[in-house]
Amino acid sequence: MLPMSALITALRQFFYRPWMLASLAAMASAAVLLTASIAIALHQMKQSESAQMNAQGERFLDRLEQVFAGTDRHEILTRSGFAAVSVVGSWRRQG
Numbered sequence: 001m002l003p004m005s006a007l008i009t010a011l012r013q014f015f016y017r018p019w020m021l022a023s024l025a026a027m028a029s030a031a032v033l034l035t036a037s038i039a040i041a042l043h044q045m046k047q048s049e050s051a052q053m054n055a056q057g058e059r060f061l062d063r064l065e066q067v068f069a070g071t072d073r074h075e076i077l078t079r080s081g082f083a084a085v086s087v088v089g090s091w092r093r094q095g
Contacts, residue, residue: 015021068075
């Protein structure tokens with residue numbers, strides 16, 4: 001077994017190589033950028049999905065208004081058995 005000072009010297013010589021430090025820095029940078037890009041992509045996917053769902057809900061409500069011409073949305077939803085469950089615009093079928 002190496003004495004402590006010899007071990008420290010060996011580690012210092014191993015890690016004090018410019019190409020080694022440059023490679024470690026490049027890998028760390030790539031990992032950070034990859035993680036950030038995945039997080040951004042997931043966030044954009046969730047936003048897109050939410051926008052799609054909102055658009056589908058609006059189209060559904062527009063169709064209901066066409067079917068029940070001249071009736072406001074609240075009355076349409078009450079007649080058709082749907083009830084508002086949140087301010088955001090989610091709808092749930094009543095039993």
